[in-house]
Amino acid sequence: MLAACSGSAKRPALTPISQYADGRAGPLGYDDRVPAFASENFAPFNRQDVTAIALREWRMFGSPVADADPHDRPEPTSPALKPERLPGLWQRIGEYWWIGQPPEETESRWTGRTDGDGRLFSAAKDGNYAWSAAFISYVMRVGGANIRFPYSPNHATYINIAASGNNPGITAQNPASYAPQRGDILCVGRGRSSSITFSMLPTPYGFPAHCGIVVATGQNAEPFGREISIIGGNVDDAVALTHVPTDASGHVSSPEGQSYDSRYPWCVILTPRYEAETDPNSGQ
Numbered sequence: 001m002l003a004a005c006s007g008s009a010k011r012p013a014l015t016p017i018s019q020y021a022d023g024r025a026g027p028l029g030y031d032d033r034v035p036a037f038a039s040e041n042f043a044p045f046n047r048q049d050v051t052a053i054a055l056r057e058w059r060m061f062g063s064p065v066a067d068a069d070p071h072d073r074p075e076p077t078s079p080a081l082k083p084e085r086l087p088g089l090w091q092r093i094g095e096y097w098w099i100g101q102p103p104e105e106t107e108s109r110w111t112g113r114t115d116g117d118g119r120l121f122s123a124a125k126d127g128n129y130a131w132s133a134a135f136i137s138y139v140m141r142v143g144g145a146n147i148r149f150p151y152s153p154n155h156a157t158y159i160n161i162a163a164s165g166n167n168p169g170i171t172a173q174n175p176a177s178y179a180p181q182r183g184d185i186l187c188v189g190r191g192r193s194s195s196i197t198f199s200m201l202p203t204p205y206g207f208p209a210h211c212g213i214v215v216a217t218g219q220n221a222e223p224f225g226r227e228i229s230i231i232g233g234n235v236d237d238a239v240a241l242t243h244v245p246t247d248a249s250g251h252v253s254s255p256e257g258q259s260y261d262s263r264y265p266w267c268v269i270l271t272p273r274y275e276a277e278t279d280p281n282s283g284q
Contacts, residue, residue, distance in 0.1 A: 015039075015102075015147055033099050038144045044275035047183030048282060050143040051215045054231040057139070057239045060092065066240040067223055069263045073236060079123035083238040084112035084131070093131050096233065100137030100151055107134065107153040126237070133157075135233025136185060136211055140272065145169070148273050155209035159187055162270045163201035173269040174198045176257040179250035180214045185270040186230050186244065186252065187211040196267050197257060210235075211270070212242060217250055219243075228252070 015031055031039070043049060058064075061083055066073070079085050084093055094111030101108040109116035110129055121129060133155045140149040148169025150158040162172040173184075175198065180186055189196035193207040212230030219227045224245035233239050245260045246252050252259060252266050259265045 015151075031103060033103065034141055035099075038142050039146060041144045041146070041275075043144065043279045043281065045144040045146070045148065045272075046276040046279050047181070047274050048278040050139060050183045050213065050272075050274075053139050053143055054213045054215055054239075057092075057135070057233075058231050058241055061089065061238040061240070064236065064238050064240045066235045066242050076123075076237070079113075082123055082126070083236075084126065084234070085123065085237075089238075090114070093134070093233075096131055096134040096138040097153075100134045100139075100141050101153060102151060105153060110134075130234050132210055132232055132234035135239060136213065139213060145272060154206055155187060155211045156203070156206040158270065159209060159211075159268055160202035160206075163268065169273050171271050171273075172198075172201060173271055174257075175251065175253035175259070175266050175269055176255055177251075178269055178271075179246070180217065180228060180252065180269045181271075182214055182217060183272065183274060184214045185211050185272070186214055186266055187268050187270060188264045188266050194265055197265075198268050199257075201268060210264075215241070226250075 015034070036042075076082050083089050090112030092112070097108050097110045106116055110131070112131070113120055115121055115129070133153050136155070137149070137151040137153075141151060150161045150167060150170065152158055158170065159172070161167050162170045165171070188194065188210055190208040190210055193209065196203065196207060210232060212232035214228055215231050216229040219229065221227065224243055226246050226248060227243045228246055228250070229241055229243055231239060231241050235242065244252055244264070244266070247254070247260065252261065254260065
């Protein structure tokens, strides 16, 4: 009752209720699922916090590294071998959906093993409940992006929004001319859409894609030598770290647009509009 009577409490920040692939945003509303520290920006929206949140989630899943070609990684033979379905982790994925997505999204009620009505779905059909975009949305939301990020259950939505230039909170960069920085989002088309290049964006349609948050740059180590590290969700059914080869200047593609990565033809780098590089009160 005392808290209810206090006049100092703030309301959560207004955020779009929905996002559209052409860059338009739906009406603004309050989302009480977002923690106060994020919606009220107790700290400026900064690269340090976003990368730290992604790394925290990676450690929660056991710090897996997924550097093998995805075509060479066999599908687990048992649901018990899928991290997304394990005790404690399927609920965590539910938080990615619940916090990362607008309340009106049907997917906001999903978890790592259940649909919106709490029904267990078959492990063989988990592709219908892919959560990699939910993970990116969650990290951005908890990091304090608020209106700057177009939260969506599909990567293509925020790729196209960034490429359209209609959202000042996030822009799209050409991998051939821009070297990714910590806190940027590196993206690639999947399957038949793997041929999508930067010059084709924005597309007039949605397409399957995958994105990871850049958590380290300027590395010189195994397996590629010059490389960066990204963290993404739903990689081998977990939050996993992947190393990405670069040239000496940190670019993931040649000036001609050829990806240095034989596994992934990276097509775009998304750059959120951060307020700061680091949290000014970090360590205090």
